[in-house]
Amino acid sequence: MSESIKIYIQDLFRYLEIYETNYAAFETEAFFQTYNGIFAVFQALRQQRDKAVDVDRVFLEKIKQSPLSSSDLRQFTIQVMITFFESEADTDGTSNQAYLYCRDLRPVKRDAAFFEEHLVPILLREGSLNNNLKLNDFFLKEISRYINKFARATKADISPEQFDALPGHHKLLELSRRRLDLGDQLVKDRNSLEFQLQRIGVFNKLSEKNKTFDHYLREWHYLITTSFWARLKSSLSELWGKFKGLFKSFNYFRLSLVQRKPAYLFYGLIIIIFILLAIYVPMKWNSYSLEKYQHFEKQAAETQQAISK
Known part of the structure; x- marks a missing residue:
């Protein structure tokens, strides 16, 4: 040797x-x-x-x-x-x-x-x-x-x-x-x-x-090379998965609400939903009212033309 x-x-x-x-x-x-x-x-x-x-x-x-x-x-x-x-x-x-x-x-x-x-x-x-x-x-x-x-x-x-x-x-x-x-x-x-x-x-x-x-x-595959939108999509998918998981079990849902981060997430989403509804409902109602008003005007004009004849 x-x-x-x-x-x-x-x-x-x-x-x-x-x-x-x-x-x-x-x-x-x-x-x-x-x-x-x-x-x-x-x-x-x-x-x-x-x-x-x-x-x-x-x-x-x-x-x-x-x-x-x-x-x-x-x-x-x-x-x-x-x-x-x-x-x-x-x-x-x-x-x-x-x-x-x-x-x-x-x-x-x-x-x-x-x-x-x-x-x-x-x-x-x-x-x-x-x-x-x-x-x-x-x-x-x-x-x-x-x-x-x-x-x-x-x-x-x-x-x-x-x-x-x-x-x-x-x-x-x-x-x-x-x-x-x-x-x-x-x-x-x-x-x-x-x-x-x-x-x-x-x-x-x-x-x-x-x-x-x-x-x-x-x-070593330590670098994140995906685009911003791909990372955003992945994060939102992960967040949505966690949110859906809250409702699979009532006991798990109740337990989650006493944990700080899940509770913040849940109540934050509820607040966002109500804010969106507060914006969406008046807009939808105004759109509906305008549509009805325009329809009424059209009918009135048609009726007036029929009487004139």
């Missing part, structure tokens, strides 16, 4: 060189396969300490060959992978030399803080990773996965106000972490943060930040 993972590591750094020197020849899917092939052995290296130390040595040699700042992909790949390697495979502090070398290059030493405050803003910057959205998606998930597993759990009960107070890049990271931890259908749950944010238009506003934000929010 040690020799095979060394080959994978060599291939990984070869892909980084291709990305930096000849991007047109860069193969995204092959890069993913190589990255995941290396990651797959991290757990096994926990029990194979000699091999873990050997892999750590190979990592360190390859990392030192080029500055991490050579490209955004090099920085993301090495910093994220080597941090996972240290967390997953290094159980006794003997296979962490590559990690320590990379950590010393960071402006922020704590892993999660470095990811959040340094890597994520670069990742979400427009044009990041040569606009390769597959790479962008991949590393956002990797960073989210690391923070969820090794830093802190997601808060299922975060409020819209708390979410709004987060910086822009933290907002997208938080949404990504929640999707990994709580599922990718949160926007359909009426009690979820995502559902509330969608209803009040937060996602549409957030999508205006740049194309990367817009990409993720569309990819």
Whole structure:
């Protein structure tokens, strides 16, 4: 296994060189396969300490060959992978030399803080990773996965106000972490943060930040793209359904009237109906009276003409 993972590591750094020197020849899917092939052995290296130390040595040699700042992909790949390697495979502090070398290059030493405050803003910057959205998606998930597993759990009960107070890049990271931890259908749950944010238009506003934000929010189906009239029709249909439901059961109707919102809805509709009737009835009566008067005039004129003859 040690020799095979060394080959994978060599291939990984070869892909980084291709990305930096000849991007047109860069193969995204092959890069993913190589990255995941290396990651797959991290757990096994926990029990194979000699091999873990050997892999750590190979990592360190390859990392030192080029500055991490050579490209955004090099920085993301090495910093994220080597941090996972240290967390997953290094159980006794003997296979962490590559990690320590990379950590010393960071402006922020704590892993999660470095990811959040340094890597994520670069990742979400427009044009990041040569606009390769597959790479962008991949590393956002990797960073989210690391923070969820090794830093802190997601808060299922975060409020819209708390979410709004987060910086822009933290907002997208938080949404990504929640999707990994709580599922990718949160926007359909009426009690979820995502559902509330969608209803009040937060996602549409957030999508205006740049194309990367817009990409993720569309990819996750968080943006409302229907027209105003379609949304109005949907809201009125929902309101009408609730109103009809009031009368399906007398007990439910009576219970609803003691609840604030349903009571406001019911009495509000009653008031609107009476106002409309107050306008409609006089108009209808005036129209009826005018019609009768015109008919009477016509009959009188016809009678007068008949007498004259």
